[in-house]
């Protein structure tokens with residue numbers, strides 16, 4: 001049984017132990033990076049495809065016909081799942097590997113926005129404190145999070161842990177009812193949640209149902225002081241509308257770890273350097289060594305389970 005790992009360097013910078021996955025197959029062929037137009041050629045002839053973020057299309061799958069795709073991420077929005085289902089290709093992913101890493105990042109972004117950490121740090125570096133008449137700088141409004149409301153969209157593994165950390169800061173947590181989902185007493189429809197919250201954090205997957213979930217209309221429903229945190233996926237939020245709202249001070253700030261296009265080769269409206277109280281990180285929330293090593297362990301389990309006829313973490 002042969003496997004091809006399309007994007008090793010997107011997971012492993014030479015600091016991880018992949019011996020479990022290597023032992024689970026006869027051979028792994030490694031590519032450090034693969035672009036979408038190289039996928040077909042590289043997966044042809046392999047039963048198992050290991051992928052992280054590269055787009056694997058219906059056309060690739062129909063022609064190459066792998067038997068299994070092991071995604072070394074939780075999000076599987078880069079894989080044509082309908083095509084996999086139709087072609088009988090098993091897709092597995094990794095889950096809960098980086099819960100503490102991603103939750104600390106989401107809360108880290110929220111804390112940085114509330115304390116204006118980046119703005120004060122930049123002013124200190126630029127000598128504003130040296131020149132100040134007073135012992136402190138007070139040029140950006142500082143928000144105390146305790147007592148404020150956090151809205152969580154996607155109260156699953158990562159949303160749940162982020163909610164716990166927010167409660168530890170003294171925040172009250174509300175969570176959004178999934179449209180069409182079973183009504184739950186502790187959840188409120190998104191439209192009811194948005195006007196109430198002081199901060200919103202997104203943790204739902206990117207699917208056809210959630211693409212554009214937070215658009216111009218939804219941003220307009222939020223408090224002009226509210227923060228929005230996205231460590232889930234680019235595509236959940238209308239980026240142009242977000243920039244507009246931040247520039248017109250109709251929103252208090254935004255912390256984004258994910259963009260619609262990654263890397264943002266064609267640019268992105270959120271990368272302009274004059275947008276007030278915006279922090280963008282390069283999809284790094286998950287990237288602790290501990291989390292990445294857990295991915296390797298789950299990858300090995302996923303391949304072994306599937307080979308033994310007892311597949312685990314099956315998406316389709």
Ligand SMILES: NC(=O)C1=CN([C@@H]2O[C@H](COP(=O)(O)OP(=O)(O)OC[C@H]3O[C@@H](n4cnc5c(N)ncnc54)[C@H](O)[C@@H]3O)[C@@H](O)[C@H]2O)C=CC1
Nearest residue numbers: 074075154155156157158159178203204205231232285286
């Ligand atoms: N920035 C990063 O480094 C990382 C980002 N992610 C992203 O985070 C996402 C969530 O990961 P987990 O929490 O592990 O997944 P999960 O499956 O445990 O939780 C997702 C939750 O979202 C809910 N949901 C789906 N659609 C919804 C909607 N329209 N409204 C409200 N709730 C909705 C689901 O019911 C589920 O409870 C992943 O799909 C991935 O895109 C995951 C890991 C790292």
Ligand SMILES: O=C(O)C(=O)CO
Nearest residue numbers: 072073074075076286
């Ligand atoms: O696990 C995920 O979905 C991530 O985005 C990190 O790769």
